[in-house]
Amino acid sequence: xxxxxxxxxxxxxxxxxxxxxxxxxxxxxxxxxxxxxxxxxxxxxxxxxxxxxxxxxxxxxxxxxxxxxxxxxxxxxxxxxxxxxxxxxxxxxxxxxxxxxxxxxxxxxxxxxxxxxxxxxxxxxxxxxxxxxxxxxxxxxxxxxxxxxxxxxxxxxxxxxxxxxxxxxxxxxxxxxxxxxxxxxxxxxxxxx
Amino acid sequence: xxxxxxxxxxxxxxxxxxxxxxxxxxxxxxxxxxxxxxxxxxxxxxxxxxxxxxxxxxxxxxxxxxxxxxxxxxxxxxxxxxxxxxxxxxxxxxxxxxxxxxxxxxxxxxxxxxxxxxxxxxxxxxxxxxxxxxxxxxxxxxxxxxxxxxxxxxxxxxxxxxxxxxxxxxxxxxxxxxxxxxxxxxxxxxxxx
DNA sequence: CGGTATCTTGAATGAACATTCAAGATATTC
DNA sequence: GAATATCTTGAATGTTCATTCAAGATACCG
Numbered sequence: 001x002x003x004x005x006x007x008x009x010x011x012x013x014x015x016x017x018x019x020x021x022x023x024x025x026x027x028x029x030x031x032x033x034x035x036x037x038x039x040x041x042x043x044x045x046x047x048x049x050x051x052x053x054x055x056x057x058x059x060x061x062x063x064x065x066x067x068x069x070x071x072x073x074x075x076x077x078x079x080x081x082x083x084x085x086x087x088x089x090x091x092x093x094x095x096x097x098x099x100x101x102x103x104x105x106x107x108x109x110x111x112x113x114x115x116x117x118x119x120x121x122x123x124x125x126x127x128x129x130x131x132x133x134x135x136x137x138x139x140x141x142x143x144x145x146x147x148x149x150x151x152x153x154x155x156x157x158x159x160x161x162x163x164x165x166x167x168x169x170x171x172x173x174x175x176x177x178x179x180x181x182x183x184x185x186x187x188x189x190x191x192x193x
Numbered sequence: 194x195x196x197x198x199x200x201x202x203x204x205x206x207x208x209x210x211x212x213x214x215x216x217x218x219x220x221x222x223x224x225x226x227x228x229x230x231x232x233x234x235x236x237x238x239x240x241x242x243x244x245x246x247x248x249x250x251x252x253x254x255x256x257x258x259x260x261x262x263x264x265x266x267x268x269x270x271x272x273x274x275x276x277x278x279x280x281x282x283x284x285x286x287x288x289x290x291x292x293x294x295x296x297x298x299x300x301x302x303x304x305x306x307x308x309x310x311x312x313x314x315x316x317x318x319x320x321x322x323x324x325x326x327x328x329x330x331x332x333x334x335x336x337x338x339x340x341x342x343x344x345x346x347x348x349x350x351x352x353x354x355x356x357x358x359x360x361x362x363x364x365x366x367x368x369x370x371x372x373x374x375x376x377x378x379x380x381x382x383x384x385x386x
Numbered sequence: 387c388g389g390t391a392t393c394t395t396g397a398a399t400g401a402a403c404a405t406t407c408a409a410g411a412t413a414t415t416c
Numbered sequence: 417g418a419a420t421a422t423c424t425t426g427a428a429t430g431t432t433c434a435t436t437c438a439a440g441a442t443a444c445c446g
Binding site for chain 3: 417418419420421422423424425426427428429430431432433434435436437438439440441442443444445446
Binding site for chain 1: 214215216218219299300302303304306307308316317320321348351352354355356357358359360362363365366372375376379380383
């Protein structure tokens with residue numbers, strides 16, 4: 001008997017980064033062996049193939065992002081304050097990482113659209129899950145009286161999610177930080193005012 | 194002497210569609226010969242290589258989109274009515290085409306980010322040009338008194354463009370038409386109210 | 387109508403790639 | 417410490433792809 005030597009989470013996070021840098025298609029197996037430190041045989045043993053590694057990386061991404069979400073919405077501060085911090089963090093991500101690294105889900109979604117139905121389904125479910133998280137947060141803000149209950153929280157969540165998608169695409173064309181922050185502020189205002 | 198036999202515009206539009214369907218990387222030369230009806234040699238003769246064909250297709254896309262823009266903003270109706278029709282048309286595009294086909298520029302931008310600086314520059318310029326077109330339209334609406342001049346037209350244009358980017362990404366996850374229309378309506382309201 | 391410049395054709399080329407697999411290494415068990 | 421089950425290694429494999437090029441076809445000119 002003998003156990004695998006590599007740290008699965010570390011490997012998956014390296015793979016995530018590689019996929020976010022170049023996209024799935026242009027990330028070669030050689031890139032992945034360099035990024036993960038694993039040899040081809042090990043990758044095929046552990047994840048079946050390149051696509052399997054993508055699926056595993058997507059699962060890890062979901063886990064990591066969920067944990068991050070819970071950290072931001074711990075309930076220690078007013079919901080809207082937490083939401084503002086969450087948005088500001090997204091802006092920082094867009095500025096600091098080289099733009100492309102913004103979100104594995106949307107990056108892969110753009111690339112895989114109409115090509116790999118299973119991957120697309122997984123990504124769509126993850127994004128729907130995230131959107132529901134946002135809707136729950138907004139509904140909580142409404143019951144706490146921080147946010148007007150006039151507009152449906154699901155409706156607001158859809159608009160906010162759309163805005164965040166747009167913000168990330170906008171960041172590709174406009175690496176200037178202040179513009180992104182201004183847009184995020186406007187988005188927050190339109191949702192909460 | 195002898196002239197080329199193919200119709201350049203038709204060829205470029207076929208190439209555009211092919212690139213929008215599969216993305217640049219996954220569109221093989223075989224796909225392109227099938228889509229354009231040209232043999233490899235002819236493509237290389239006319240456009241140097243696959244990348245040259247992409248550049249030519251991007252130029253054609255810009256031309257086509259500019260013409261479409263002018264058609265929508267001809268000045269026959271109130272600016273805001275024209276703008277609403279323009280947005281509704283984008284929604285229809287997202288619904289009817291298989292989502293991926295939404296916009297060659299953003300699709301290519303997502304794919305090429307951090308990889309082909311020249312292509313990225315061309316795309317960014319095209320998008321900036323489009324954004325300025327929107328800003329001009331909004332400024333016109335302000336001088337005509339259709340739109341409050343309280344918010345800067347450049348600021349409004351950025352927000353609208355961000356929204357449209359987001360709408361297109363949202364369409365990938367949510368092919369349902371009414372949701373997209375609702376989002377577009379909300380976006381129009383937030384800009385004009 | 388013949389000559390020629392240019393275009394078209396599609397098989398050939400070489401590079402890059404995902405994947406496989408047999409040999410080597412090493413932890414665990416008895 | 418020997419046996420063995422499992423993991424690691426990385427060169428080999430076969431495929432796919434962008435690109436080339438020489439032969440063939442065709443329009444234009446004199």
